[in-house]
Amino acid sequence: MTSGFASLLIALALSPALVSFAGFPKVTNVEPEAGKVGDIVSAKGENLDKSSVAEAYLTDGSHDTKVEITEQTGAQIKFKVPQNIKAGRYRILMLTADKKSLVEQPVVFTVE
16 A cells, blocks of 8 residues: 555545544444353444344454344344354444445454
8 A cells, every 4th residue: 555545544534524424333332241152142332223234243353254133223233142153252343224334343242
C-alpha cells in the first residue's frame, strides 16, 4: 500500500463528514461472556433489528461460523452457540441487511 493511499484511508476514517456509521449494527456487550455449544447468548447494542442485520457470525479471525438467531430486536440479538464450533475466543460479525457489509463488533465471546 502506498503512503498516499494509506493517508487517504486514515483521513476518511477520521472524517465524520465523509464516513458515517449511523444505522450500522453496534454491539456493546454480550451476556454471558462465555458459554458452551447450544447455549443462548444475548448481544446488546444498537441497530440490531432485521432492517439492519441479516445474519450473525462468530469469528476467530480465520473462520466465520454462522449462528442461529433466536430473537432479534433493535437493542438485542439472541443467538445459539453453534454445534460446529471449537473452543476459543470469538468476535461477533454482523452481515448488514443489504448484505453488502460485514461489521466486526468490539466484543469477545468465549466458547468453552
